[in-house]
Amino acid sequence: MPASRSVVIGVDSSTQSTKAAAVDADTGELLAVGRAPHTVTGAAGARESDPEEWWTALVAAVRSAVRDAGVPAGSVTGIAVAGQQHGLVTLGPGGRPLRPALLWNDTRSAPQAAALAARLGGPEAWTDRTGSVPVASMTAAKWQWLREHEPERAAAATGVRLPHDHLTERLSGTAVTDPGDASGTCWYGTATGTYDREVLDLVGLDPALLPALAPTGATRVDTLAPAAAEALGLPRTVAVAAGTGDNMAAAVGLGLGGAGLLDHPVVSLGTSGTVFAATRARPAAPGLAGFAATDGGGTYLPLGCTLNCTLAVDRFASLLGLDREDAAPGGGGVVVLPYLDGERTPDLPHAAGLVTGLRHGTDPRAVLGAAYEGAVFTVLRALDGLLAACGLDPAAPDVRDRPLRLIGGGARGRFWTDTVRRLSGRPLVVPAAGELVALGAAALAAGAVTGSDPVALAAAWGAGAGECLPPLPRDEETWNRIAGVLSAAAPTLLS
Numbered sequence: 001m002p003a004s005r006s007v008v009i010g011v012d013s014s015t016q017s018t019k020a021a022a023v024d025a026d027t028g029e030l031l032a033v034g035r036a037p038h039t040v041t042g043a044a045g046a047r048e049s050d051p052e053e054w055w056t057a058l059v060a061a062v063r064s065a066v067r068d069a070g071v072p073a074g075s076v077t078g079i080a081v082a083g084q085q086h087g088l089v090t091l092g093p094g095g096r097p098l099r100p101a102l103l104w105n106d107t108r109s110a111p112q113a114a115a116l117a118a119r120l121g122g123p124e125a126w127t128d129r130t131g132s133v134p135v136a137s138m139t140a141a142k143w144q145w146l147r148e149h150e151p152e153r154a155a156a157a158t159g160v161r162l163p164h165d166h167l168t169e170r171l172s173g174t175a176v177t178d179p180g181d182a183s184g185t186c187w188y189g190t191a192t193g194t195y196d197r198e199v200l201d202l203v204g205l206d207p208a209l210l211p212a213l214a215p216t217g218a219t220r221v222d223t224l225a226p227a228a229a230e231a232l233g234l235p236r237t238v239a240v241a242a243g244t245g246d247n248m249a250a251a252v253g254l255g256l257g258g259a260g261l262l263d264h265p266v267v268s269l270g271t272s273g274t275v276f277a278a279t280r281a282r283p284a285a286p287g288l289a290g291f292a293a294t295d296g297g298g299t300y301l302p303l304g305c306t307l308n309c310t311l312a313v314d315r316f317a318s319l320l321g322l323d324r325e326d327a328a329p330g331g332g333g334v335v336v337l338p339y340l341d342g343e344r345t346p347d348l349p350h351a352a353g354l355v356t357g358l359r360h361g362t363d364p365r366a367v368l369g370a371a372y373e374g375a376v377f378t379v380l381r382a383l384d385g386l387l388a389a390c391g392l393d394p395a396a397p398d399v400r401d402r403p404l405r406l407i408g409g410g411a412r413g414r415f416w417t418d419t420v421r422r423l424s425g426r427p428l429v430v431p432a433a434g435e436l437v438a439l440g441a442a443a444l445a446a447g448a449v450t451g452s453d454p455v456a457l458a459a460a461w462g463a464g465a466g467e468c469l470p471p472l473p474r475d476e477e478t479w480n481r482i483a484g485v486l487s488a489a490a491p492t493l494l495s
């Protein structure tokens, strides 16, 4: 290996685990990936994780990636963190968390979100200002929940951070965020590129508690703080980028942004199911998050998000005593609405899962298959909403022919890809590189080291290239059966 090789580390700190990718900054070669799991606790709508565990996982994953890459620590030049979005991290003395973080899929904040959505002139005013109408996932609703349920902790907070901000601060000692992840708080103005003081007043949050806004996720905020350098076994000279949210980093990894187009909408199958596209317009619609991309240059990342994707299907597999791949199409009338965690799109925070169409002869594998179908249907309905908000007719042949890029852990599963193909009738591109979020973060790190545009870097690395799967005939019957059950069950799902 040439002594001058420059290696960058991209960290994906998402709901279930941390993944750290060691990447050759010049060629984009993925040298190694380190992984470490997270613990999520909570019942009855609560979902919390200990930020200290994220830090321990980051250290373990980065050390493992550098070791497995077989590169000297001195060749590492940059690091960036992409994190699960929206989570509320409250800091106390010494910058340490006051309590576990409230996660994006914690639905206890639904009443606070509904109350906030009615303020400031109602939903349209919120989308005009922040891009999104508050739902339970948004950080502003979580902060309001904390004020109402744990006022002494809210009053004691000396800092309020998103998950990726907190980890970036642990790395660098600098309190900073980026436009992309900030746009998931509902207190950041996507039109102005600044914190919205009126929203902060509304939720009683002192702006001094928030991190500074970096111009882009690739902004070099500092180098490693001494304690972080020691924990990671890396030199203090390693540049730390501002980082971003996990969906924004995936967009960077796929080379979307700048002159980003709607040609390849993205579907991500992870704990959350997300659909997004990079666009220069600023589309707004109820049920859609009008995020900013992380380039800070007027690219937007409208996104639909479901709460029940791979984890919900895995839960059905374990309830049925089956392996996740041991599924059959749900034909024969079984329908599963897998809303085990409530749901965000559609906005049904209090919903529970629903199974219909069971008979004595029902094959358990078909029930599992129907869970996949229910999860994929929910994601693809969100995709139709996204395309419509971008001014496109989802059913128009030229729109239906646009390949979907399929990413996230579920994209590794054949039954997932088959179900997306069958229910969408669209061609798919499945990137060969599994860790698009970590690769996007690595491109942000390389951007911080070299000053280059991270989207252009990732595009040159070819991180998004992969297998093209031709379309299958659209399974209208299954689609209509699920849509019928959803519509008939709507009154029950609301309560």
Ligand SMILES: Nc1ncnc2c1ncn2[C@@H]1O[C@H](COP(=O)(O)OP(=O)(O)O)[C@@H](O)[C@H]1O
Pocket: 014, 015, 016, 017, 269, 270, 271, 272, 310, 311, 314, 324, 408, 409, 410, 411, 412, 413, 414, 416
């Ligand atoms: N080979 C595979 N086949 C099907 N599903 C998989 C496979 N590998 C991982 N998964 C799914 O991917 C999920 C994790 O995806 P990931 O995108 O890493 O989640 P997150 O970013 O939310 O932590 C797991 O819940 C698991 O169900």
Ligand SMILES: O=C(CO)[C@@H](O)[C@H](O)COP(=O)(O)O
Pocket: 014, 015, 016, 083, 084, 085, 086, 104, 137, 184, 245, 246, 247, 270, 271, 272, 273, 274, 289, 303, 305
């Ligand atoms: O809330 C959203 C997007 O708005 C989620 O997509 C989170 O960012 C969590 O991501 P994963 O852990 O599922 O990757």
